[in-house]
Amino acid sequence: GTPTALMVGSGIGAEKGILIRNGEAIQTFKEVRAIAFDKTGTITKGKPEVTDLIMVDGVTVKDFLYYAGTIENGSEHPLAHSIVEKAKDEKIKLGEVIDFNAVVGMGVIGIIDGEGVLVGNRKLMKENNIAFEAYEEELIRLEEEAKTAMLLAKGNELLGIVAVADPIKEDSAQAIAELESMGIKTAMITGDNRRTAAAIGKKVGISHVISEVLPDGKVEEVVKLQEKYGTVAMVGDGINDAPALKQSNVGIAIGTGTDIAIEAADVTLVRGELTGIVSAIKLSRAIFKKIK
Ligand code: ADP
Ligand code: MG
Structure with a gap:
């Protein structure tokens, strides 16, 4: 009967690093028609690193990293960590920030030192009337390289661009290819800009890219x-x-992620390997074929 099947499923799952918190998930997996990531x-490792610094004429690397590093020191975002790390690598002594605000998305x-400083995307610059249009071509070039490009401004002026790259996990492309071959649609949902998202989507072969989502x-x-599809899993x-x-119908958390995501999910991929989802779906399909 079903209870035995669930136990068997959980056992094999644990072996593959799939932790099932909600037993119903084993049944739901076989019905999944689309997966949102x-x-x-x-899809990426979540450990972005600074790859490019492009300064406006007259701005030094030291000044650039002082302002960018100081403000990002107050942020928990992985993008912020990469900028703070870069400033530390360059032995920049960071300053103090007051009236710090994270503007979602x-x-x-x-x-900083009595002057307004901002780091973020085009939207943030537009809202604060900072002109960056002269750098649009540079931004596009970086984004087409799958990098996230951020703008830094102080007072009313642009100081430059900092770009970061977040490496893709080794098994992301394989997992997505296998899911697609099993007839499951794949989608990526991200707050990042459309060009960066499209470049990463293309690298991993995802069929549907939804970007600039708050x-x-x-x-x-x-x-x-x-x-559109019926039963949907979210990772x-x-x-x-x-x-x-x-x-989602099956919530899947990355084991190395935040506790809040893990608690909200039905299933945890302990090592964060997306191929675990392929195993879980195959397992679910096999178990319930046997039961019938
Ligand atoms: P995601 O988690 O997909 O990166 P977010 O909604 O957190 O999406 O961020 C969307 C965009 O907002 C980022 O790609 C970046 O351009 C900008 N952004 C968010 N937080 C920061 C930050 N701390 N520093 C600079 N830019 C940021
Ligand atoms: Mg994430």
């Missing part, structure tokens, strides 16, 4: 996929993925 920390702002917009995107690691994990 978060990008950062799910856009970046960070604050006051954190609370992920739920809505899962609902849309459910309306994510971040605090802002938790509501979407709950909304």
